[in-house]
């Protein structure tokens with residue numbers, strides 16, 4: 001079906017994600033070096049042939065029409081595109097928050113698309129951090145508890161969870177807010193707490209769905225600077241944003257349109273490196 005034709009998300013650097021993997025085993029076709037320099041390391045995330053159609057009362061919405069995607073360790077990839085293009089749906093499929101109609105997903109080389117809800121929940125606790133536009137903090141838990149809870153659930157003891165929470169809050173400039181409730185914080189502060197919660201278990205991949213979408217320009221700058229800092233220290237990030245200025249902080253920008261990849265540009269190949277937060281810092285209120 002032409003509607004469901006697969007759109008290759010192979011980076012323009014020539015790194016390959018194609019080749020139908022036919023088993024649950026880690027895929028043998030290791031990507032070649034990308035512009036980000038993450039040579040032959042296995043992908044942190046790989047997806048093939050993802051399709052998602054919403055079927056309700058009216059006409060079906062073909063949100064994702066066949067997408068292949070590879071994210072390498074330490075890579076910062078932005079997915080940008082107009083409203084309704086299918087960006088959030090794609091991110092939700094990749095994080096196991098929604099199920100594809102068809103297609104396959106690997107995390108660190110292991111097939112995961114057939115996992116139960118419970119196994120996906122474990123993955124999101126340990127190996128994939130997720131941040132959303134509206135923070136999704138637990139409103140009746142303190143900042144400290146919001147961050148420590150996923151660490152405890154993942155098996156850290158209380159001392160380790162406290163130490164990790166302390167390290168992250170310091171790094172994120174939120175010292176002294178441990179006992180605050182989320183509702184007592186600004187939007188930018190709440191998103192920083194959400195980032196700490198997402199990163200407390202050192203996931204290989206951070207999925208961020210419009211993380212600055214409800215922030216003013218100051219909050220946006222703070223959050224983008226932090227994302228950039230974490231990326232500089234090796235964190236792989238997949239950022240969904242409709243804002244091209246924010247996308248320019250990434251190594252690679254995927255333009256999504258009508259459920260398909262319209263373009264996949266490795267910024268480093270063209271410019272000698274992503275712009276980092278430079279474009280973001282120019283944002284004005």
Ligand SMILES: Nc1ncnc2c1ncn2[C@@H]1O[C@H](COP(=O)(O)OP(=O)(O)OP(=O)(O)O)[C@@H](O)[C@H]1O
Nearest residue numbers: 054061062063082083084085086087088089090242
């Ligand atoms: N739960 C749902 N039920 C039915 N249709 C949906 C649902 N969620 C999304 N859609 C439809 O799927 C398509 C893709 O939506 P999606 O939210 O993934 O796009 P998006 O690019 O993230 O948009 P935005 O930038 O506005 O958030 C749209 O046509 C949307 O109306």
